[in-house]
Amino acid sequence: MNSQAYRVKFWMCFIVASVATSLVPFFTSSEYILRIVTVVIFWIGMAGCWNIMSGYTGYIDFGPVVYFGIGSYATAIGMTKYGMPFFPSAVLSGIISVLIALPIGITTLRLRGAYFAIATFAFAETMKQVVLEFDRTFGVSFFQGSHGITLPIGGHDNTFFFYCFLAVTFGVILVHYGIEHSKFGYGLKAIHEAEGAAEIAGVNTTGVKLRAYVNSAFFLGVLGGIEAYWITYITPGDVFNVHKTVQMVIMTLLGGMGTFLGPIIGASFLTVLSEILGTAFVEYYLIMVGAIIITVILIMPRGVVGTIEEWSGIRFH
């Protein structure tokens, strides 16, 4: 669809969806439902971050959790060691993630394909080890290693965190909007399809990739900060866990890489599915979720959005 029609459609849908979601806490008195919706929103944000970098460019990043972890620790240390209030800490988490993402991006984005995946994964694992061993190695008390950090309890209820995550996820969605039909977005897609041809057509491939990478890192950092405050206790093994990366990847793949709706559909589907199956089949639900994921990928290799676009000819972007 052309750019004008896209803009109108987007804003209509976005406003309706935002208003509807914003009112969820008022329409349900169940804390359980509220938490589920919060988790869905959280994962839409997370998957969306992976989509911004890897979905559009095709550079499969296997270490995005590192910025989530950095964000968690930034907020935790900011609040416990330096007595900062929550909101500035969360913003600081984003900023620190960006500062680290810049040099890392410049170095790893020279690599292609599997090498990029390995390098980003290695960096994430390295960071986890650094946080674990730093205090012991240098005789300081900063990251607290495997003891973990306990954050101050702020007395906020689930509704507070619902809105925090919602705000960040809105940000991620707006970045997606900014990508579609824009110079930046076309640059990303050109890199995905034919990086060499993109270069000789004038695309500054390094700059474009770096911009996506840093964007993604910022939001991951803030999400990590909010999560840390919500669960109030973080350890390296938890916040730098590759399992989070895997979830981001699977959700985006299921929904459709490099599409606007992909992360939204993938995250919603997988979270709700896991929850339903998890309560109904406590012992076997992981196997079932795995089987369903494999089946969906086999039937719809381009994800839900990609397959619908193929079958029906409708373009969602």
Place this chain on the structure above:
Amino acid sequence: MPVLECKNVTKNFGALAAVDFISFSLEEREILGMIGPNGAGKTTLFNCIIGIYKPDKGRIIFEGRDITRLKPHQVCRLGLAKTSQIMEPFRSLTVFENVLIGALHGGRMKMADALVETEKVIELVGLVRDRDKASSSISVPARRRLELARALATQARLLLLDENMAGLNPYEIDEALELLGKIRESGISLIVVEHIMRAIMGISDRIMVLNYGVKIAEGSPQEVVNDEQVIQAYLGEKVSHYLGGIGLHGNHD
């Protein structure tokens, strides 16, 4: 001032000199044909000019500016674009979007201007019918014109065309030659690599011949086609004869 000057450009791959001290210059609005057997170094030379390879020796000067060490996207933004022998459209994007990328990034235009420019270029090359089709689904001649359109949209003043007519039938070749003529008229200089001698003879002001990385001849089409070295290395007597050359035995009818 010549639009492009190559001075002693050399590119080695290990012990192989793919491009060996090649020097030439191109004047504004000139069409230079470049011919030679496969593996002679034509594409490598193009890649050195556009910045995909860094030459081991020599310099490349575009509009008075040394571009030897620049990256491809920087060279493109300065006004030098290339089409590829192996076509690489952005497959999941439409023809229009492919060309748009050239205007946006290479041409450094704002979206509004880029959209207008893209429409103009698409009309110039005759792709209006295929405008909204996925670029992976169009015919070979259309794909060739798409390569050309994307390069034009970058506002290039010099185009390097690497076998842009490969795979075309004689009628399509004539159309392509007409289009190149129009492009030259608009002020753009061209270096054209082709194996289709009829096309090269028809369009080139001058022809340069490469063999084993070395320039073995340069001159007007008539001169080149009569050159013994060129006949031995590439053309063969019959083709030279057919193209109006004199041939080894000094006979022609």
